[in-house]
Amino acid sequence: MKDHARVVIIGGGMMGAGLLYHLAIEGWTDSLLIEKGELTSGSTWHAAGQCPSVAGSYNLAKIHAYGIELYPKLEELTGQYVSWHGCGGIRLAFTDEEVDWFRHVNGTRDLIGFDVDVIGPNEIKNLIPHLDVTNVKAGAYTKDDGHVDPAGACNALAAGAKQMGAEIVRHTLVTDVKSLPSGEWQVVTENGTVTCEHVVNAAGCYARKVAHWSGTDVPITNMLHQYFVTEPIKEFVESDTEIPVIRDPSASAYYRQEQKSGLIGIYETAPEWAEEAWGDVGGAPEWQSENELFDGSFDKSMNHLEQVLERMPIWANAGIKRIVHGAIPHTPDANPLLGPAAGLKNYWMCNGSSIGIAQGAGCGKYLAQWMVHGAAEINMAEFDPRRFGTWTDEDYVRSKSFEDYNRMYACPLPGEELDTGRPKRTTPLYEKLKNKGCIYTAAFGWERPKWFSLDGRDEHYAYRRNNVFETVRDECLAVRERVGILDLSSFAKYEVSGINAEMFLNRITANRMPRKDGGIVLTHILNANGRIENEFTVTRLSDNHFYLLSGAACELRDFDLLNQRKDADEQVEIKNITDDYGVLVLAGPRSRDVLRTLTQTDLSNDSFKWLSGQSIDVAGITLRALRINYVGELGWELHVPMDQLAEVYDAIWSAGEHHGIADFGVYAVNSLRMEKAYKGFAAELTNEITMIESDMERFVNFGKGDFTGKEALLERQNNDLDLKLVYADVNADDCDVRGGEAVYKGGRPIGITTSGGYGHITKKSLAFAYVEPAFANTGDTFEIEILGDHRTAIVLSDPAWDPTNERMRG
Numbered sequence: 001m002k003d004h005a006r007v008v009i010i011g012g013g014m015m016g017a018g019l020l021y022h023l024a025i026e027g028w029t030d031s032l033l034i035e036k037g038e039l040t041s042g043s044t045w046h047a048a049g050q051c052p053s054v055a056g057s058y059n060l061a062k063i064h065a066y067g068i069e070l071y072p073k074l075e076e077l078t079g080q081y082v083s084w085h086g087c088g089g090i091r092l093a094f095t096d097e098e099v100d101w102f103r104h105v106n107g108t109r110d111l112i113g114f115d116v117d118v119i120g121p122n123e124i125k126n127l128i129p130h131l132d133v134t135n136v137k138a139g140a141y142t143k144d145d146g147h148v149d150p151a152g153a154c155n156a157l158a159a160g161a162k163q164m165g166a167e168i169v170r171h172t173l174v175t176d177v178k179s180l181p182s183g184e185w186q187v188v189t190e191n192g193t194v195t196c197e198h199v200v201n202a203a204g205c206y207a208r209k210v211a212h213w214s215g216t217d218v219p220i221t222n223m224l225h226q227y228f229v230t231e232p233i234k235e236f237v238e239s240d241t242e243i244p245v246i247r248d249p250s251a252s253a254y255y256r257q258e259q260k261s262g263l264i265g266i267y268e269t270a271p272e273w274a275e276e277a278w279g280d281v282g283g284a285p286e287w288q289s290e291n292e293l294f295d296g297s298f299d300k301s302m303n304h305l306e307q308v309l310e311r312m313p314i315w316a317n318a319g320i321k322r323i324v325h326g327a328i329p330h331t332p333d334a335n336p337l338l339g340p341a342a343g344l345k346n347y348w349m350c351n352g353s354s355i356g357i358a359q360g361a362g363c364g365k366y367l368a369q370w371m372v373h374g375a376a377e378i379n380m381a382e383f384d385p386r387r388f389g390t391w392t393d394e395d396y397v398r399s400k401s402f403e404d405y406n407r408m409y410a411c412p413l414p415g416e417e418l419d420t421g422r423p424k425r426t427t428p429l430y431e432k433l434k435n436k437g438c439i440y441t442a443a444f445g446w447e448r449p450k451w452f453s454l455d456g457r458d459e460h461y462a463y464r465r466n467n468v469f470e471t472v473r474d475e476c477l478a479v480r481e482r483v484g485i486l487d488l489s490s491f492a493k494y495e496v497s498g499i500n501a502e503m504f505l506n507r508i509t510a511n512r513m514p515r516k517d518g519g520i521v522l523t524h525i526l527n528a529n530g531r532i533e534n535e536f537t538v539t540r541l542s543d544n545h546f547y548l549l550s551g552a553a554c555e556l557r558d559f560d561l562l563n564q565r566k567d568a569d570e571q572v573e574i575k576n577i578t579d580d581y582g583v584l585v586l587a588g589p590r591s592r593d594v595l596r597t598l599t600q601t602d603l604s605n606d607s608f609k610w611l612s613g614q615s616i617d618v619a620g621i622t623l624r625a626l627r628i629n630y631v632g633e634l635g636w637e638l639h640v641p642m643d644q645l646a647e648v649y650d651a652i653w654s655a656g657e658h659h660g661i662a663d664f665g666v667y668a669v670n671s672l673r674m675e676k677a678y679k680g681f682a683a684e685l686t687n688e689i690t691m692i693e694s695d696m697e698r699f700v701n702f703g704k705g706d707f708t709g710k711e712a713l714l715e716r717q718n719n720d721l722d723l724k725l726v727y728a729d730v731n732a733d734d735c736d737v738r739g740g741e742a743v744y745k746g747g748r749p750i751g752i753t754t755s756g757g758y759g760h761i762t763k764k765s766l767a768f769a770y771v772e773p774a775f776a777n778t779g780d781t782f783e784i785e786i787l788g789d790h791r792t793a794i795v796l797s798d799p800a801w802d803p804t805n806e807r808m809r810g
């Protein structure tokens, strides 16, 4: 084994091999993969090998699509047998919401590049005559997907990587990973040590154990899952064509042909079975375990098997030949962990995939791009391991992973969040607002108000406008006409100070730091390619002392960005003070009248300008008041010491009652910010694009000197763009843009939406979309496919609400 490599990957399953192959494609061939047993001897070898096209999100679907594109040609590329069966798949729908979800997925087919049709029961029956289609409303028929031999695919990726120059060492247990003073990593094995620049944890069910060596963790539970293989079935023996893989939510099962036999896999929903995990709580299996299988259990799956039998009676004609019962790593939110470990430089996660055969190639491709080029071509935010933090305790990890397992076939509905594992991060207002009807949404563990159920109603989750549409409208009206209050304490908050603080922030972000105390700017950290890494609102508190705010989900990512961009000789102190301050948004034309009664500070425009901040006393409590907001009204964000948040809220509420104050939530914020055309980080502003495509150049200060990404942006300015961001008015009626819908012109796809919503005050359905520049001019029209219907949209030049910011300046 060599003693130095650019990259060491720990683990030779589908995820590790997928990464090794794609690092080599990107030119990093000095990579070494170390596997304790044979390649595939963890979860990979016994998988059923299905590769579905339909996935929970747009970016995940891109990961799936790449595997489905690669596997059929992998044998030709590498010479290794992979046994690709392109039999297609049909996912069944039993409810209207599931059909709408299919329509939503169908709307992305041209962008992602997969062939899907939403078909009716008769067409399903034509394709699979043995299936009973009673109660089936529709099927999502994906024609290009199928199944692969997992060991074959993994070995093919490994062989391909080796052909390009990468190395693989088998039968070598990694026993430790140490950081060296040089910034490199030392990987200790039972057969010697390797020093490397980058280390990758692709250890599957062992990923937690491996992570613990370096003082970090991964939120994984190893769930036990089984499938049954039948004796040959007469109907399959007599047919020349293989049936599509069936995914049946009513039985929480998948079933398909395996040669001339049948294969039935079950995701049990009853807690006694869906909460079976391998390894200790918080831990992982013993190192010596290899090709591990568990005893099969009919009891575990019996209820589901009976349903499968009813749905497809030909199963009854054959006995069960084999049960394959193995372990799969599951994360709390079903997505794999791809990207840097929090707080560790050049330590990468490539694990946590519960559908790792389908995802292994795509995960490897996009993670390799991130490692080699500093950013992937798809938005990786939902896979970044730093979406979890210290709040992700053992109780959360296990209960959410169980939920992920037993809801494997649940239809993802917009806005639906279960209570499992919650609440984790609350403010002192949590119970008070709950008693007022607050329905919460979780963001990076924080519970934040989504909407207020003043009459006790529950939300009927749906892709179309639903029974909270009017409730949200009332919250928007309160903000636009009177005054609204919102607990938005979930912001990530940092203080950056020290004699080089200003120079440091000017060097690492694109805008110029405010020169006057109290000044506020919006600024972005870019990578060397000019792509957007983050967004900060920065307030200058005093000389070389700055207060930075970013989105809740970015707390660890942005802390890493700040720390890792700091030069060793720069005197800068960076503190994460997220938990120290709560934030109340007070917004609306009466907000000044309300606040005025509680403070001695002059709140007039002359003394407290828009886009400035001051330390003021409110109801006797000293806090930071920033005259900004994301809803486009006169207002303040009040950053209050967390333990005094409730006191300030109570005082404001009492003072505001007379002005018709109302609570509002983030559903209303989305509507209000869409009316103001405010872009969202991770939706419009992502690692896929620069400040130029996203129409954010006014936040770039080219004149201030050098900053990371400047050269790339200057070059970009001189080149033709592929896409440009537009803001559009959509001719919609019962459903609005959510993001991820395809945009067409003359039947040809020309772009994609990033987010949208209904503007309750302007009565417009609004959307952001990246489209080809030829269609990005004011007044241009195109069509957006929303739940199967093509809706005309027109590009707007200005925000639908208050384009000159009169109200915010008021």
Ligand SMILES: Cc1cc2nc3c(=O)[nH]c(=O)nc-3n(C[C@H](O)[C@H](O)[C@H](O)COP(=O)(O)OP(=O)(O)OC[C@H]3O[C@@H](n4cnc5c(N)ncnc54)[C@H](O)[C@@H]3O)c2cc1C
Residues within 6 Å of the ligand: 010, 011, 012, 013, 014, 015, 016, 034, 035, 036, 037, 038, 039, 040, 041, 042, 043, 044, 045, 046, 047, 048, 049, 050, 051, 172, 173, 174, 175, 202, 203, 204, 205, 206, 207, 210, 225, 226, 227, 324, 325, 326, 327, 328, 329, 350, 351, 352, 353, 354, 355, 356, 357, 358, 359
């Ligand atoms: C019954 C069953 C059916 C499934 N069906 C499907 C399916 O149809 N489609 C699908 O997409 N997925 C399926 N899966 C899931 C799939 O198997 C996993 O998601 C996937 O194999 C995970 O790959 P991995 O590389 O992360 O982990 P693994 O394959 O477990 O690889 C990790 C490797 O790391 C090695 N390792 C760990 N620690 C060390 C160390 N310290 N030193 C050296 N080596 C180490 C291990 O030996 C192991 O080989 C199924 C799983 C099961 C159990």
